[in-house]
Amino acid sequence: MKKIIIGILSFIVLAGIVIIGGSMYMSHQRKEQLYKHGFQLYEEQIATYIKENYTGVSKIEFSPIFTEGDNKYTIATANVVPVIYDNHGNKAKLGGKIGERVYARYGLLHGISDLDFDGADEEVIYLSDSASGQEIEVSKDKHLPKKAKVQYDTDIDENIDLFVKNKILKDVIKSEQGSPEIKIVYNTEIKEGDYSQWQP
Template sequence: MRKKIIVVLAILFVLVSGGGYCMTKWIEHQNSPYNVSDVLDDKGVKLYKRGFRLLEEQLATYIKEHYSGVSKIEFSPIFVQGGDGQTMFDANIVPVIYDNHGNKAYLGRKVDKHGYASYGLLGDLRLDFNGFDEEVIEIDVNGKFLDITNYKSLPPKAKLTINPSMDEDIEALVNASHLKDVVKSEKGSQKAEIVYNTEIRKETIWNGVDRMTLFMLITFGKAKRR
């Protein structure tokens, strides 16, 4: 009888411990910046990855074809925020430029005290589903939105020929010495490496710092230490 009680207690202990572990992992998953299931379902995730990949290609192509002195172009994760019934849903990316001197700078952020336009929904990209539950991807091209839903890579007609806000941003970064010898030029930077990023993360506030800014602080710090 005593052995049976011990066995039962042991089983209960395992069940309770296992349940507690599973609950802890579930809570961690729910609070993880990688869990966006509360704002995007699986179809939404697929749509956003496709749409932002095309936007990244458009921005990277513009930089590569219109600026000399660039060695590498990369992108932050796709940061999503809102959509919780209290704030409007939004999603943005941060383009990152490296020059030939090892300097690294982020677009769409503040330079000194002046803020520059971010890159993402509304201004650059429209993502939705039509009445047949089919994906709709529209991208801004020189002030007009173009439907590129059926394209896997950026079509020539979706290339930017002008981008005044980005030009101002890059000029400010050069003037502030964040970048060196990055110049508007028809020669471009044909050998520049491009690194795309379609990872989706929640942008939340951590000790008063939004996750996008925290991401850049960490990566910038790593670049400085190398």
């Protein structure tokens, strides 16, 4: 009788572990999908702004999404690094420190103002509009909607201007002509680590 009871208890404990483990795994998978969706839209916002407002850009490339936290059940921070290539083969990473100036990072709370689930377990994604200071909901959008295009971005503009002045980039000019033939390489791979150490 004791063996039967022990066997039943063992089965219940094992089943509980499997259910809890499965639930945590599914929660982690859903969180990853949320981050991929949010960052895909954010990368489109950045790339669209540069494509439509700068001439002389041949390519924009994005790093993986770098997360820090335990990378299992919580993500403390998440950032991506945009890289601009000019028509002469030069490249420059947006954000970070350039000389004495420190530029904003690109990610949670810096471009993506909200990335979470609501009470009904639905995705909540808000992008920032640095020009207006408004938050734009894009939770249901598969691609960047027109309402989430930004009119100007001071951080990107000043960052690119400094690259040109320091001859890191050549012939990249702010212009309404934009760079319609630009190549854009999006990246929604999620990796753990320090985004500032990534090299294209």
